[in-house]
Amino acid sequence: MAAGLHADEKSLMLGAIILPRRFPATAQAGAVTPGTSGLLTGTPLAQGTVAMKIGVVGCTGRMGQMLIRQIVGTAGCVLAGGVDRPASPAIGKDLGTLIGLEALGLSVGEDPVALFAASDAVIDFTVPAASIQHAHLAAQAQTILVVGTTGLSRDQEAELFRAARYTPIVQSANMSLGVNILLAAVEQVARALGPEVDIEILEMHHRYKVDAPSGTALALGRAAAAGRGVDLDQVAVRSRDGLTGPRRRGDIGFAALRGGDVVGDHSVIFAADGERVELSHRASDRSIFARGAVAAARWAAGKPPGLYGMRDVLGMATPAATG
Numbered sequence: 001m002a003a004g005l006h007a008d009e010k011s012l013m014l015g016a017i018i019l020p021r022r023f024p025a026t027a028q029a030g031a032v033t034p035g036t037s038g039l040l041t042g043t044p045l046a047q048g049t050v051a052m053k054i055g056v057v058g059c060t061g062r063m064g065q066m067l068i069r070q071i072v073g074t075a076g077c078v079l080a081g082g083v084d085r086p087a088s089p090a091i092g093k094d095l096g097t098l099i100g101l102e103a104l105g106l107s108v109g110e111d112p113v114a115l116f117a118a119s120d121a122v123i124d125f126t127v128p129a130a131s132i133q134h135a136h137l138a139a140q141a142q143t144i145l146v147v148g149t150t151g152l153s154r155d156q157e158a159e160l161f162r163a164a165r166y167t168p169i170v171q172s173a174n175m176s177l178g179v180n181i182l183l184a185a186v187e188q189v190a191r192a193l194g195p196e197v198d199i200e201i202l203e204m205h206h207r208y209k210v211d212a213p214s215g216t217a218l219a220l221g222r223a224a225a226a227g228r229g230v231d232l233d234q235v236a237v238r239s240r241d242g243l244t245g246p247r248r249r250g251d252i253g254f255a256a257l258r259g260g261d262v263v264g265d266h267s268v269i270f271a272a273d274g275e276r277v278e279l280s281h282r283a284s285d286r287s288i289f290a291r292g293a294v295a296a297a298r299w300a301a302g303k304p305p306g307l308y309g310m311r312d313v314l315g316m317a318t319p320a321a322t323g
Helices: 062-072 112-118 128-141 154-163 177-192 215-228 287-300
Strands: 009-014 017-022 052-057 077-083 121-124 144-147 168-171 198-205 252-258 264-272 275-283 306-308
Touching: 052 062, 052 112, 052 287, 062 077, 062 287, 077 112, 077 287, 112 128, 121 128, 121 287, 128 144, 128 154, 144 287, 154 168, 168 287, 177 215, 177 264, 177 275, 177 287, 198 215, 215 252, 215 264
Parallel strands: 052 077, 052 121, 121 144, 144 168, 168 306, 198 252
Antiparallel strands: 009 017, 198 264, 264 275
């Protein structure tokens, strides 16, 4: 801890910058102070504790706004703030009016350093390069980070792992309960069926999604590969076009569709001679991802540094690596 700061302060040190975060002496992660509301709507909460302060980066996007609404509507949580890119026309607007509620007295900011200093946890559904920058800030601030960004490269995933040596980071391509149950089922079915059964993964998303295959589709591919005991990179077929020749035994194929306002459809097809098994999940409301992300932030309170996934949050996985 930096010299001159009290024991109840948390400091963010970036070069010569020290940004203290002060908590009441009785503060406990994930609770609330007497007479305050984690809902910001007057809902009474337990006495003797303090609400978990959660910030949102990329707060003006569709998921960002959904996250604000979820945090404001969750007992035991309070919105710490939200930031967007410096050129955003929303800078300075009230976060409440941004999502169609009454004013909250918090404006859209452009300084993520200050947000990490003010938050117990920050939720990030942005783009890979930004998510890695935010992971570095989380490590320096020792602030919980929940990452729902998809499309990370292997190098970026390694950066995330390194940052998680200093703070809890929960990263998942999909924060929904149903998808994480699907991941477990796919791994189990792939383990039970031999390589003579072909595996194809089909996903569809809205017209604005920029990465393909989706992060969830790739996670399903990794689950299938793990069930077979193989490396997905060695067996993945990302696209087919033209005269491709016969399907190679053991390959895991991917197909991506884009159109309309589809929140997210995913199917894993196990195709054998004479029969076919399909495991599917369809999301009709992206609030399921916001609920999962907020639940992940609350779960991570008090956890040791490490890179965790939603299966850890849901109690469906072995303990995560911690450095």
